Amino acid sequence: QVQLVESGGGLVQAGGSLRLSCAASGRSFSTYPMGWFRQAPGKEREFVAQISNSWSGGSTYYADSVKGRFTISRDNAKNTVYLQMNSLKPEDTAVYYCAASRLGSGPITVTTMYHYWGQGTQVTGSS
Numbered sequence: 001q002v003q004l005v006e007s008g009g010g011l012v013q014a015g016g017s018l019r020l021s022c023a024a025s026g027r028s029f030s031t032y033p034m035g036w037f038r039q040a041p042g043k044e045r046e047f048v049a050q051i052s053n054s055w056s057g058g059s060t061y062y063a064d065s066v067k068g069r070f071t072i073s074r075d076n077a078k079n080t081v082y083l084q085m086n087s088l089k090p091e092d093t094a095v096y097y098c099a100a101s102r103l104g105s106g107p108i109t110v111t112t113m114y115h116y117w118g119q120g121t122q123v124t125g126s127s
Contacts, residue, residue, distance in 0.1 A: 002026040009121030022098030030076040038094035047109040095120040
């Protein structure tokens with residue numbers, strides 16, 4: 001069992017930056033591929049970024065809408081995954097969720113492929 005707690009959300013002007021953190025409890029954090037998703041009001045939850053587990057070399061995958069602006073990383077010693085968000089836009093406004101998957105490797109971009117979820121943190125980009 002893995003419990004996830006996100007932090008770091010807030011209000012930021014367009015063009016600004018935020019760093020989200022997701023602290024995990026439980027064992028074997030390094031074995032889980034970790035992802036970030038977001039959900040805007042009235043929309044479905046969508047994939048943002050994923051980092052593979054240590055066995056897969058920590059490969060990263062991004063949605064096209066955030067590629068070049070967002071960076072996902074993990075610190076296995078701290079059981080934490082991060083999402084650095086730069087050049088924020090108003091359309092990035094959403095509740096951001098981190099998630100852990102029990103699957104092994106490769107891009108994991110669908111919500112149903114993740115087994116543990118945090119409670120979410122609000123990010124609001126103002127114009």
